[in-house]
Amino acid sequence: MRFFVFGMSVLIGLMVIGSPASAWWNDTHGALAEKVCRDFNCSCMNEIIEWSNIPDDKFKDMINHHDYDINKDCPESRYWRCPTENDFKASQKVQEFLDTAEQEEDCSVWKNIAIASHYFFDTKVFWHNVQDEDYFECHKEFEEQVNSFIFEKDTDWTVCSCGICVNYDELTPWVLEFEDKIGFLDKVYDTTLIVEIEETTLFEQFIVWVKRIIGSIF
Ligand SMILES: [Zn+2]
Numbered sequence: 001m002r003f004f005v006f007g008m009s010v011l012i013g014l015m016v017i018g019s020p021a022s023a024w025w026n027d028t029h030g031a032l033a034e035k036v037c038r039d040f041n042c043s044c045m046n047e048i049i050e051w052s053n054i055p056d057d058k059f060k061d062m063i064n065h066h067d068y069d070i071n072k073d074c075p076e077s078r079y080w081r082c083p084t085e086n087d088f089k090a091s092q093k094v095q096e097f098l099d100t101a102e103q104e105e106d107c108s109v110w111k112n113i114a115i116a117s118h119y120f121f122d123t124k125v126f127w128h129n130v131q132d133e134d135y136f137e138c139h140k141e142f143e144e145q146v147n148s149f150i151f152e153k154d155t156d157w158t159v160c161s162c163g164i165c166v167n168y169d170e171l172t173p174w175v176l177e178f179e180d181k182i183g184f185l186d187k188v189y190d191t192t193l194i195v196e197i198e199e200t201t202l203f204e205q206f207i208v209w210v211k212r213i214i215g216s217i218f
Pocket residue numbers: 055056065118122
């Protein structure tokens with residue numbers, strides 16, 4: 001019993017320390033990649049969230065997480081600079097990992113697809129299309145808010161930060177666009193992005209969450 005109480009205190013302590021660091025885009029990238037996995041009836045669901053965050057968590061190659069398109073609408077603002085040269089580093093990564101996925105087998109296919117999905121969904125974020133943005137006031141604020149709605153499985157929201165808005169309904173078309181790029185596999189379903197959690201899986205989700213928090217600390 002004493003061990004249990006000790007264990008619980010450590011756990012709660014870790015949650016308090018761990019939440020902010022493990023928060024923002026992770027759940028959003030995870031939810032988007034999970035829909036892709038479900039739609040293709042992939043059998044690697046348990047690792048999809050982790051894999052979809054590999055570029056941020058392991059590669060940390062932030063230089064590749066943007067697409068700059070000078071033909072794309074870009075309002076002038078003191079919070080960011082519009083790109084003056086085309087540079088599609090993220091899209092190149094998408095193609096690179098999809099090409100690798102096509103050569104792989106079993107869950108390795110899905111690991112590469114999940115990584116590709118990360119770069120793809122980054123290109124859909126305004127803050128990954130502009131330069132020298134105010135990170136804390138605009139970019140981080142934006143991603144954190146979106147992430148907390150996704151984490152809470154909320155499907156009715158609009159998030160605005162520094163004059164740039166996104167709403168829940170914009171997310172599904174991004175997934176469909178990404179799915180169209182996976183030409184070498186057959187799509188089986190078209191599931192909703194946010195799936196209601198069943199009571200029985202709540203505990204499993206809690207365990208996954210605890211593991212992620214512990215993983216983000218060590
Ligand atoms: Zn990223």
